[in-house]
Amino acid sequence: MRTYTLTRGRTRPRHQLGLDTVLDAGHGRPGPGQAEECAEILSLCREHRRSVTELAGRLGRPVTAVKILVSDLLDADALVVPVTAPYAASGTDADARPSTQLLAALSTALKRKWPDAIAYPEAG
Amino acid sequence: MPSPTPKPDDPAVGVRTPSHSHAGAPTVLKIVIAGGFGAGKTTAVGAVSEITPLSTEEYLTEASANVDSLEGVEAKQTTTVAFDFGRLSLPDAPVPLELFLFGTPGQDRFVDLWYDLSRGAVGAVVLVDTRRLESSFTPVSFFEDIGLPFVVAVNHFDGAHRYHPEQVRAALELPTSVPVVTCDARNPSHIAGVLLTLVGHAVKYAPAGPNHLTPTTTLQDA
Numbered sequence: 001m002r003t004y005t006l007t008r009g010r011t012r013p014r015h016q017l018g019l020d021t022v023l024d025a026g027h028g029r030p031g032p033g034q035a036e037e038c039a040e041i042l043s044l045c046r047e048h049r050r051s052v053t054e055l056a057g058r059l060g061r062p063v064t065a066v067k068i069l070v071s072d073l074l075d076a077d078a079l080v081v082p083v084t085a086p087y088a089a090s091g092t093d094a095d096a097r098p099s100t101q102l103l104a105a106l107s108t109a110l111k112r113k114w115p116d117a118i119a120y121p122e123a124g
Numbered sequence: 125m126p127s128p129t130p131k132p133d134d135p136a137v138g139v140r141t142p143s144h145s146h147a148g149a150p151t152v153l154k155i156v157i158a159g160g161f162g163a164g165k166t167t168a169v170g171a172v173s174e175i176t177p178l179s180t181e182e183y184l185t186e187a188s189a190n191v192d193s194l195e196g197v198e199a200k201q202t203t204t205v206a207f208d209f210g211r212l213s214l215p216d217a218p219v220p221l222e223l224f225l226f227g228t229p230g231q232d233r234f235v236d237l238w239y240d241l242s243r244g245a246v247g248a249v250v251l252v253d254t255r256r257l258e259s260s261f262t263p264v265s266f267f268e269d270i271g272l273p274f275v276v277a278v279n280h281f282d283g284a285h286r287y288h289p290e291q292v293r294a295a296l297e298l299p300t301s302v303p304v305v306t307c308d309a310r311n312p313s314h315i316a317g318v319l320l321t322l323v324g325h326a327v328k329y330a331p332a333g334p335n336h337l338t339p340t341t342t343l344q345d346a
Binding site for chain 2: 018019020022024049051053054056057058061062063064082083096097098099100101102103104105106107108109110111112113114116117118119120
């Protein structure tokens, strides 16, 4: 199926979704006549919450097309954006960065997972 | 046509409690791995990702990715860019975390994609193949320009001449504040070490504060 058939001619998602926006399955049901890919997205998100990028990669469809389908599913409450997901800053707030506390947590977690990983000493 | 601003009463817009509990849902952090063709980005992502790296495609408009007008559409060139995605769950962290890794190509016509990926990121790794050092210039300049903390990781290829990190630093004209490390992109411990180096570097630029949701953050703009 061609991409424009998949999106029924739409070229733009109704929701602003980032490449890293995470989707979780919700309680709603998708509307009638949805593309087969919508069922696939829902099934993937029921297994594990997934980012927009991961869904596009697994479906083998371009990100924009997947965002359009995801928007339909968000409208139907079939998908939800988990509250802790929106880590990244909003469109205008390009400077928002993870806090030192989060970075410390990441550092601890990486060291636990790879005890023999060496962090190189800071230069300068 | 204006960008599709969701209606205020749209069920998927704004802060709301999802219909089922997400208590303890991990916080997402992301790291960008940029490098030229063949620098080992996919290998590096795969070394630490718990899923096989996924190749994902996005359309980019050459002039700008944020074109809201249909006028002049015929003059715009749309290209397809493929980038890699991997992820890593870190449930044992002091707070549950999920790390997203994005591997992106190094050409400057993809800067719109880099902007998207860099927003809110921990930082970036510029993966360098010393046989094609020039392909690192664009990502280095980009991350410098937008002020995203980055480290340079020299991927040692079998049979390639091994340069000292300081030689690479000099060739890339990097200030001493930017860490330059060597790695074997196939080795998970090496890549984890590169990520740890990046995290240590990023701490210097990080805002203080325990909250991971800033007041300006909205659900849909993640």
